[in-house]
Amino acid sequence: MNEKYDVIVIGAGAAGLMCSFEAGKRGKKVCLLEHSSKIAEKIRISGGGRCNFTNLFSTDSNFISNNKHFCKSAFSKYTQDDFIKLVKNHKIEFYEKKLGQLFCTKSAKDIIEMLITECKNQKVEIYINTKIENLAKKENSYLVKTDKGPISSSSIVIATGGLSIPKIGASDFGYKIAEKFNLKVTKLEPALVPLIFERDILDFCKSLAGVSLNASVSINKISFDEGLIFTHKGLSGPSILQISSYWNKNCAIKINLLPQQDINVLLKERRISTPKQILSNILSDYLPNKLALAICNKLQINKKIGDSSNKDIQKVSDFVNNWTITPSGTEGYKTAEVTLGGIDTKEISSSTMECKSHPGLYFIGEVLDVTGHLGGHNFQWAWSSGFVAGQNV
């Protein structure tokens, strides 16, 4: 470890690696510090081990932030096409799974290797297992005290990510630094996270654990139409993870278990065409068998459709097309994919990622108050914000 660098980057995740080699390309002497024994662990576990590394249709509308416009500048400077070009240059095979989501064909490790190779090409010095004991500003430089010795630089980049999955290295380091430099941090919450329930809804979900279907899940006017899965604690799956980013305590969510069809109309038709059929059997033409039966048992209506009143049919259709339930909470940072909120974007220049009140101090990636939807958007933010800082440090 040398004593002086042009740039010190803290956090060897997606954003930190991108920023490091981009700064290196500009001839900067870069030191990248990581406190864990492995770098980019979140990339490794992402996308079920295949890393959904970007999204073809990523725009600012896929992000949640107190300032919706903040991410626009970085996205215009480094787009998904730029990252795809990099992936292609490294001959990494990938495919579109659905909805513009690009995944590695083989393994997320391909992306990690690519980023490490790019860093090596630019002679970025990477130090793992390195604890940062103190960070201070002295005149025009930043002094970092590590357990391997003191180092300094004129630019310092905080790329320590959010709070999710602490067991693979997540820490509150970035937020603590913000506090130290008197920067505002917005409210932090686990997001893209399964929802949990209590009492009868929990029992209902538990009895169906493992059953999955396509569902539309909404809070007010925000709605996601994707997969849903019942779990032993409540509900998960893409549509639930997406809506969790908009959920506040005590707020109800509406679930349409059959988004493409009006079950009320269908059941009334079946009352005429197949009057002897049992309600749960009819429902299982449209929903998984186990769910169809569980709904009828829960409502205590499981008779021949010909004997079902309009009121019975309405009860069933309210459940199927408009199931309104209130989660008791989320599974928390242990399973959340991201942290909602972060360093207030008012503190940061959107075109450089530099802190307005502390020249030379940069924040990139998830540690900022920019949170993407599920589907490769969070990595695209890490690449774009990392790139932008890399051009300016």
Ligand SMILES: Cc1cc2nc3c(=O)[nH]c(=O)nc-3n(C[C@H](O)[C@H](O)[C@H](O)COP(=O)(O)OP(=O)(O)OC[C@H]3O[C@@H](n4cnc5c(N)ncnc54)[C@H](O)[C@@H]3O)c2cc1C
């Ligand atoms: C299970 C899971 C699956 C995901 N799948 C996807 C996906 O497929 N697509 C997608 O777009 N997003 C996905 N995400 C979200 C995505 O991983 C993150 O948004 C992204 O990694 C954020 O990048 P980052 O560089 O800001 O932070 P990170 O990638 O989290 O990197 C931060 C780094 O800083 C290090 N660090 C933390 N504290 C310190 C400290 N005090 N000192 C030194 N180093 C420190 C950490 O160990 C880590 O290496 C997933 C997240 C999870 C948890």
